[in-house]
Structure formats: structure tokens, C-alpha cells
Amino acid sequence: MSEPLRIALAGLGTVGGGVIRLIETNAALIARRAGRPIAITAISARNRSKDRGVDLSRYAWEDDMVILGERPDVDVVVELVGGADGPALALARTTFEAGKALVTANKAMIAHHGLELATRAEAAKVAFKFEAAVAGGIPAIKGLREGAAANRIERVYGILNGTCNYILSTMEDTGRDFADVLAEAQAKGYAEADPTFDIDGIDAAHKLSILSSIAFGTAIDFRNVTATGIRRVLAADIAQADALGYYIRLIGMAETEVDEAGNRRLFQRIHPHLVHRDHPLAHVDGATNAVVAEGNFVGRLLFQGAGAGDGPTASAVVADLIDIARGDVGAPFSIPVSELDAAAPADTGHRRGKAYLRFTVADRPGVLAEITAAMRDAGVSIESLIQKGRAGEDSDQVLVAMVTHEGPESAIAEAMRLLEGSASLSAPPLVMHILEE
């Protein structure tokens, strides 16, 4: 058996503890599959004395985690600290400067600094891997970067945030409203005390920006991911979608297109969608994640599994380590950073599709006429219109939902503009795109 691959672990939270447990529990089979043992040599975390339920005494301790990257007894640094900047970024830079490989689960750092770090890794000819940063335990990056590598990827999309999917599918199962389910998820530890990153689609946007770079060979462009979260989805929307044969899911979607001037443009959006019940994403429930890649030869590939949690995330981290032990030092984003295409963001107005629109309106004559007139004036064709019951028990507001025929998104935006400031609407309309089978 060859020399062990020696790793240093920065960050001993849930995932860090999971990585230690995994490497200890499955040590023998990992060594067989990797062709050499994977051995933890040094660790670092903010608090040395905290009880983490694992014996840390056999590993060297560093108070300053950045030092891990410089230790001569370390081949790979595993960064599980989190945060786009700060110590995680300092550690990553130091690691590459010292000519060592880096494995991380830090989606925010990659979304913000991935190109800089990949450039450093490529210059140092060392591995830089981050399977755990996207969709937890699912080998989605490997699936795109290697499994689908022969294909021009036409679209990559999926369910990238387990907290949102848990909330939506619980709302679906129980008929309860968003705030209620969120509060329960927070109490159970499924959602953060400050749930903004999850609920507003920012976490999913981090992941999507990484996936689209690998899928399309474009430079990571997190800042131009348009993100709308799930705060405004009502139990009534879910019931209505169900009656129409759809499930509501927060979908991250990316595509490239060529504009009129012949330039490649990148479309990236996180948005709640109505997903047709015959689409595989419709049946992804609970905290599960799923990534779909559509290639010009392979067709539609789906990768599904646990999107978070210590075990699944540790599985992805150690899979990266096994790849490194086996000798994989490929380009982090599939092609060298210097060849990535800096595509400008796409204009979404000409995108065509069906949409679900829901209005919260005053219950008085003429309101429906006003809405439908705006649709007509904007050129939006209505496929079905449902005037529903009151918005709440004591409410004098009524919910009106409609599904449009397929048409350009610009027409819907125009209709929304026409209705802006209307006294009939007591809240901004909710627009959700429809993902057909």
C-alpha cells in the first residue's frame, strides 16, 4: 500500500465531525478504493475545548487555521469553516501558495472567489475540489464535469436548497402556511434562526453559479443570478397548483443563449416554479436535492439525494479526497480558468413559457375586469382563471389565480407594470414560471 494521503481539517462543526467519523468508520474500504489510506494529521477550529463526541487527541492542533496550509505533514487541506471571505479565503490562498490541494464545501467562497482560487490551483498544479458545495452528498459536479463531459449541456437546473424544499413539501402535505412551517423547521433545526440565505434563494444561487460554470464553460457569475425565494408562496397556491396537476418547487435554472449580436449570454435564475407532475423534479420531497442536466447526446440526466446533513456532506468531501488520492488533478471548472467564457447575463424578456399568476384583491365588482384588461393590453393570453375564496378567515381580500398560455416573459412583466399601483391589488402579484413535463 502506498503512503497515506495526509489531510488537515479546518472547521469542526457538524460537517467536520462527519468527515472525521466517516474517515474513521470507513477507513479500510477507503484505503482499498483510493489505493492508499487517507489520514488526518492536523485539525483546527475556533474552540479547542468544545466536546464534539470524537476523539481529537491523536491529531495535531493548530489555533490558527491558516497555518494548516503550511504544515509539511499535510497534502490536502479540507476547509469546512464557511464564509465567503475571512479565514476560509486566507486558508485557501495559503494552501495553494504552499503547493497543496484544497477540498471545500464552501459554496459562498466559490461563488465569490472560485475563479481566483482555481487560477491559483492551476498555477500550482494542485487539485481544488468542491463536490460538497453543491447539493450535499449528490455527485452533481462529478456528474456534470465527468459523467456528462461528452455533451454540450443545454440546460442545468434543479432543486438546490433542502430547507426550501422541506418547507414547500410540508406545506403541500399539511396544507399549512409558510410562516407556520418555517417556524416549525427552525424549531427542529432544519432551518437557520436567520433563514434569509435559504428562503430567499441566495444559497441556491451560490450553487447554481457553480453548476452553470462547469456546465457551460462560462466564468462564475454569481452576481447576475436573479433570485426569488419562497416567502410569498401561500398554502392556497400549493392547493391550486395541485388541482392543476403541478407541485411548487424552488427551481434554480441556467442556460446559455446567443444574442442578436452573436454573443453568448448566460441565463441564471432561482424562482419558485409550478412543476408538472410527470416531471421527475415534482416528486423530490423533503430536504432532498436534485440536479438535472440536459445534454445534446445524453438527453436528460437526473442526480438526486440528500442535499445537506453531516453524513451526505462528508461523503462528498471524502469522495473528493479519494479522487485526489487516485491522482485526479483536473481543472476545477472542467476547463482551465483562462478558457472560461465571460458571458454577459441574458435578457429574460424573450424567454417563452407558461406562468402562474396570483393576485390578492379587494372583493368588489370590476377588479377582475381590471386585471384581465391589463393582461389583454400586455398581450398575455389566459389559459385558465380561478377566482378563489377569501385570502384568510377574517380577510376581506380574495385570491385570484390564473395560468397563462405559453408566451414571452416580457408580456407578463408588462401586465404587472400596468397593474402596478392599482387600488384593486392589496399586495404585489405572485408570478411563478411553469416547468412542463
Next chain:
Amino acid sequence: MSEPLRIALAGLGTVGGGVIRLIETNAALIARRAGRPIAITAISARNRSKDRGVDLSRYAWEDDMVILGERPDVDVVVELVGGADGPALALARTTFEAGKALVTANKAMIAHHGLELATRAEAAKVAFKFEAAVAGGIPAIKGLREGAAANRIERVYGILNGTCNYILSTMEDTGRDFADVLAEAQAKGYAEADPTFDIDGIDAAHKLSILSSIAFGTAIDFRNVTATGIRRVLAADIAQADALGYYIRLIGMAETEVDEAGNRRLFQRIHPHLVHRDHPLAHVDGATNAVVAEGNFVGRLLFQGAGAGDGPTASAVVADLIDIARGDVGAPFSIPVSELDAAAPADTGHRRGKAYLRFTVADRPGVLAEITAAMRDAGVSIESLIQKGRAGEDSDQVLVAMVTHEGPESAIAEAMRLLEGSASLSAPPLVMHILEE
């Protein structure tokens, strides 16, 4: 850009043509991702003059495909001839003898000779890859061998035959019977003129034997895969399953267990199952395949996509080539052949689960009493019993279906033995296992 990876192509049927089209169509992006171009240098097929819709004049031609393995201008041979033995096997041996890598889609050859070939490849220190042999375009082998590499795999199972799944889901959608749907599938080219390999589960058994070797580190043991196909599934069974909340799918399943003497045993079975509607495999429709791997840290991973067809299969073949171009020369079965465990087949009697039993019986008093008495005597507990209508319009036979409580499979086998030869049964009972959520 480095030197091209030079490949020779043996077999120019549907998949061979797909590989040529893919390598030509996506040449630029393949070169970028692989770090070097992939160039076809030589080809061979049975019939040189057949029009295949692609220009073959730029490639050297060999009448004897085995010569491809010896050509000095070839780095990798791609074998797409098929057949467990014969020219395919001769070519594979020659290729490794000449110190060249081999990529193949030939599941039968791997199921029968995979260990011998992997031994040769390992001795020659060359790559031997066969992603296209299992589940078409889905990177299922990569998913197991690399994506889930950190895990002890506890179970691997899935929908491994697109023809069977197409037939079952068409029966489901249309209410038509097996023979009728099979005939249509044959007319459309979705099923072979001789459908035995697909319909009776042999093709799925080839694939399962490969997956289980990689998942569990056991020697390939195709001969001990128990295979039951879908010939005996009736439209009435599908309707009954649906009423109970299940879909019928042909499932290949493999697990390892430890017997009383402490020896590891390998369970491998292809069998039609009732799959609970909340299980992700329930919604895999048409010719789609799906593979589930359950790992001790990652939990349940699902890989889904097109299980056959020229495009998807070519995608998997070229993904292997890109891996080779990038330098991957890992053990074909994840760990070296010499370390694979020759596990004896598991005894299935103690396996516990629910089952669906369907009897075709004479329509006369006492028949049901006879069946239920056999169940009682064998210790099978019945959860629900449905006496259904006549087996056919002009039939005097009646179908009786039941679902058992969870119990050992040996009890069901015993009940079937007690009923063997009974004058009340006009056909052998159909037993299907139940895969819960």
C-alpha cells in the same frame, strides 16, 4: 494542446455511429474538457460497404477487427460489437496484450469475462472502462465507483432495462396487456425481434452483476443472479397495484449480508416489484433507467436517465474516453481484482418483506378457502385480499390477488409449495415483492 488520444472503433451499428457523430459534433468542447483532442484513427465492422450516414473515408479500415488492438496509431480501442465471446472477447484480449486501453458497452462480455479482462488491464496498467454497459447514458458506474466511493454501499438497485420499463409503463398508461404492448414495442423497434434477453431479465442481470461488484467489492457473479422477467404481469396486476398505491417495475437488486458462519454472502435478484408511489423509482417511466445506491453516510442516491439509444450510449462511451484522456487508469471494479471478495450467493429465505400474490383460479366454491389455508399453514399473514373479476372476457377463470404482511420469503415459498399441483389453480401463482417508500 497535447497530442490527441487516438481511438479505434470496432462495430459501427447504432451506437458506433452515435460515437462517431458525437466525437465529430462536439470535437471542440471534448478537446477543451479532455485537455486534448479525441481522434478516431481506425475502424472496423462486419460490412464495409453499408451506408451508415457518416463519412468513414477519413478513417483507416480493418477487415479483421482484432487487428485494431495491435495498430501502433491507436491508444484506446472502443469495442461496440457485442456478444459475450467471439470477436469482442478476442479483441479485448489483444488490446490489453498490446498495452492499450479498452472502452466497451458490452455488458454480456463483462458479466462473463470482466474479471479476466480487468486482471489483464491491471497487469498492463491500462484503463478498462465500461460506463455504457450499465444503464446507457447514466454515469451509474462513475456514481458508485467515485461519487459514492467514501461509503459502505448497503444496497444497490434500480430499473436496469428500458424495454421492460417501457412495456410496464405503457401497460400502466393504456390498460393494455403484455403481449399486445410487446408486439407494438417490437414493431416500433423498442424491443428486439427475440425479446428474451430483455423481457426475462437477463440483460438486467448482466448489468446488476457489474454494479454489485463495484458497489460491494465482490467478484462478478452473473451466474448467481436470480432473474424473473415481466412476461406474466397482467394489466389486471397493474390496475390492482395502482389501486393499492404502487407501480409495477422490474427491479434489479443487490445486497450483501453475513451468514451464520460469519461469511459474506451476495444477494442479486431481478424481479418485478410493486414500488410504492412515494419511492423515486415509481415515477421512472418509459425507456428511462435509474440506479439507486444506499450508502452508510450519503444515504440514498439516485441516478436517472436514458438507458439506451445511440446518443446516450455514445455519451457514456465518450465520457470514458475523456476520463482516459485526463489520465484516469483506476481499477476497473474500483478495487484491484485480486482484492475482490468471492462471496457465495445469499440464501433468500430469511429475507423479510411484503409481497403481492396473484392466483388464477377456477370460479367455484372452496378455492379461496384452499388458498388461505395454505397461507395459514405456511405462516403467511394476509394484509388484504382482493377477489377480482374474470381473467378474460371469455374466461371461466378468476383472478385473486393479495398483499401479505411483512414476513420471511421462505414462508411464501412454502405456501406456493403447498399449493403446487392444486386443481384449483389454473396457472402458477405470480409473486411480486414490494418495495416500500
